[in-house]
Amino acid sequence: MPTSTRSTRCACAAMPSNVIAIISATLLIMVTSALSLLIGPTTTAAAAAARHRTILNRDIMIPDPVPQSGIDEAISLMQSGRMYRYNAKDASSSVVSLCEHEIAQYTGHKYCVALNSCGSAIMLMMKCAGLLPGDEVLCNAFTFGAVPSAIEHAGGKVRYRDMYPLCIIDRNIHAHSQHPATTTFLLIFSTFKAVYVESDSNLVMDITDLEKKLVQYPNCKYCLISHMRGKLTDMDAVKDACDRHSVTLLEDCAHSLGVYWNGQHSGHVGKVAAFSSQSYKMINSGEGGFLVTDDASIAAKCAVYAGAYEGLSAKHLTVPGPEIFMDLPTQIPNYSLRMSGLAAAVIRPQLLTIDERREKYNARYDYITDQLVRRVGQYLSIPVDTPGTIPVHDSLQFNLSHELNHEQVQQFLEECAIHGLKVDLFGAKSNARNFVNWKFAPAGDDPLPMTTEMLKRACDVRLPLMWDDEDFDDLVNVLCESLDAVVYNTGFE
Numbered sequence: 001m002p003t004s005t006r007s008t009r010c011a012c013a014a015m016p017s018n019v020i021a022i023i024s025a026t027l028l029i030m031v032t033s034a035l036s037l038l039i040g041p042t043t044t045a046a047a048a049a050a051r052h053r054t055i056l057n058r059d060i061m062i063p064d065p066v067p068q069s070g071i072d073e074a075i076s077l078m079q080s081g082r083m084y085r086y087n088a089k090d091a092s093s094s095v096v097s098l099c100e101h102e103i104a105q106y107t108g109h110k111y112c113v114a115l116n117s118c119g120s121a122i123m124l125m126m127k128c129a130g131l132l133p134g135d136e137v138l139c140n141a142f143t144f145g146a147v148p149s150a151i152e153h154a155g156g157k158v159r160y161r162d163m164y165p166l167c168i169i170d171r172n173i174h175a176h177s178q179h180p181a182t183t184t185f186l187l188i189f190s191t192f193k194a195v196y197v198e199s200d201s202n203l204v205m206d207i208t209d210l211e212k213k214l215v216q217y218p219n220c221k222y223c224l225i226s227h228m229r230g231k232l233t234d235m236d237a238v239k240d241a242c243d244r245h246s247v248t249l250l251e252d253c254a255h256s257l258g259v260y261w262n263g264q265h266s267g268h269v270g271k272v273a274a275f276s277s278q279s280y281k282m283i284n285s286g287e288g289g290f291l292v293t294d295d296a297s298i299a300a301k302c303a304v305y306a307g308a309y310e311g312l313s314a315k316h317l318t319v320p321g322p323e324i325f326m327d328l329p330t331q332i333p334n335y336s337l338r339m340s341g342l343a344a345a346v347i348r349p350q351l352l353t354i355d356e357r358r359e360k361y362n363a364r365y366d367y368i369t370d371q372l373v374r375r376v377g378q379y380l381s382i383p384v385d386t387p388g389t390i391p392v393h394d395s396l397q398f399n400l401s402h403e404l405n406h407e408q409v410q411q412f413l414e415e416c417a418i419h420g421l422k423v424d425l426f427g428a429k430s431n432a433r434n435f436v437n438w439k440f441a442p443a444g445d446d447p448l449p450m451t452t453e454m455l456k457r458a459c460d461v462r463l464p465l466m467w468d469d470e471d472f473d474d475l476v477n478v479l480c481e482s483l484d485a486v487v488y489n490t491g492f493e
């Protein structure tokens with residue numbers, strides 16, 4: 001042992017115990033202060049939190065409940081057996097027609113047709129707006145897979161070859177010709193083509209890329225814009241760009257019931273819009289959707305496509321008169337996409353509380369985002385609402401910093417899951433909102449770099465209405481503690 005070490009130990013042994021304790025405490029304070037200066041207050045707080053991790057014990061997937069009045073009306077319908085929308089004496093006694101009227105009143109549209117899903121509404125609004133097989137459709141690169149699915153649904157592409165007589169079918173003729181038995185059987189249908197427009201870090205369609213795609217695809221005459229998670233881009237700029245290129249604008253408002261643009265409810269900038277009543281939207285009927293428009297011809301076509309045959313349009317309150325329908329029921333197909341009376345019954349009372357719930361959602365969202373920015377703002381950013389938007393923040397999205405690598409992003413998601421919080425990454429390999437997963441409607445040669453980079457770090461968390469305020473404190477703590485654990489590797493217990 002070196003002489004200096006032996007001398008130090010001998011000197012310490014000669015000191016009184018209380019002196020040694022004072023010296024040790026002083027050294028501990030000095031070391032702690034130095035560490036605080038070196039690694040900053042966030043790390044110090046994270047180290048202190050290492051003694052305890054927040055665990056979230058609430059079900060984040062819990063949907064909004066149906067008000068008792070909706071349950072009562074649904075039970076009454078079941079007791080009467082009149083669940084089919086047209087099994088009513090007239091329009092004013094049809095619960096579906098009344099629901100359509102109330103939706104139209106709330107959104108400010110002239111016409112409304114209730115459907116079995118929002119996917120059906122999106123598909124029908126393209127067909128009713130005049131989309132033909134082979135037409136190109138612009139849509140967000142960041143949206144739910146049901147949107148490109150609706151484009152495909154509106155007119156699929158089938159190529160089948162086998163050893164049968166030749167039969168060629170297109171959208172105009174049904175012709176066939178007989179050939180020897182060795183002739184190939186060929187069945188051809190035209191297809192709609194989706195052209196994807198970049199989405200930016202605010203999770204909305206990028207206007208610059210929209211302008212670029214409108215020039216790049218001059219034959220494209222339809223733009224289907226999705227307001228993902230209720231976030232609107234500059235809709236005036238979108239409308240201006242579409243008008244200059246003679247493109248019909250259609251709005252997927254599945255997430256934007258209760259959202260306003262420049263003082264008017266969403267869905268009015270485009271020619272036609274679709275709303276959803278799927279369980280995780282502002283109105284919950286399990287499944288359901290509404291097509292809304294001010295265009296009489298579109299409304300009439302939608303009602304017939306949905307199943308208004310043999311003059312049943314007379315049992316609607318929010319469609320045009322018979323002079324618009326004329327012989328449509330014999331000219332276009334009946335796809336039987338009607339909303340049932342049970343769905344309409346549970347929706348109606350929920351419409352009365354949309355504005356009240358919007359205020360509650362937004363107040364909670366403001367609190368949560370303020371806490372996140374204050375505590376871990378250097379490692380995440382919150383998407384910014386486009387000026388002119390009154391939002392409905394019924395969910396939380398944030399972008400993780402580029403300072404976190406791919407492994408740290410995955411570790412953050414795992415940390416949250418371990419502590420009871422489901423956080424989705426939009427760019428996950430299994431996420432239906434990641435365009436690379438749409439094998440049925442691939443982006444082709446367009447790499448979509450802006451959207452690709454955004455998806456790698458964009459996270460999504462539900463904010464259930466039925467949770468209590470303290471549950472959202474726990475949610476914030478889990479997010480912050482998990483991020484601290486990843487960034488500072490504090491080894492939380």
